[in-house]
Amino acid sequence: MNAFADWLFVVVWVVALFATFIPVVPAGFIIVGVALLHEVLVGFSELSLSVWIGLAVLTVLSSLVDNIAGALGARHFGGSRQGVWGAFIGGILGIFVLPPLGLFLMPWVGAYVGELVAGRSAENALRGAWGAVLGLLGGLAGKFLIHLVMGVLVIRAIF
Secondary structure, three states, X not given: OHHHHHHHHHHHHHHHHHHOOOOOOOHHHHHHHHHHHHHHHOOOOOOOHHHHHHHHHHHHXXXXXXXXXXXXXXXXXXXXXXHHHHHHHHHXXXXXXXXXXXXXXXXXXXXXXXXXXXXXXXXXXXXXXXXHHHHHHXXXXXXXXXXXXXXXXXHHHHO
């Protein structure tokens, strides 16, 4: 049972790493959930309290990085709150519109439209849209690295 539980964690963790790039999928919570499932399968014998605390802190940090990075990117380039929301909504729509290209194109389109809705000129909307998208991409990169660390933390404990 231990080998099955160990490899189940690894497989689901790798899937969650890829899911990090899909805006509405809570990959950090999936990683914690599969770590919990792993522990249920092995009788709560492999992950220590410090590993669980580390996973909890990293999960919260993952959520913060995602939200803060988008706002900082937009703010740095003079973007608005509507631009950040537009990029987020565009990212969700990008899952369904022209996948996988839509995952990268639609956040920019959404941010640009959001900036125009905020009353920005076309030139300022373009600048704000780039800021919002760069912030979101920076947040995704940060989340990916945090999710990578979460998996390594668990893998070190179970193997």
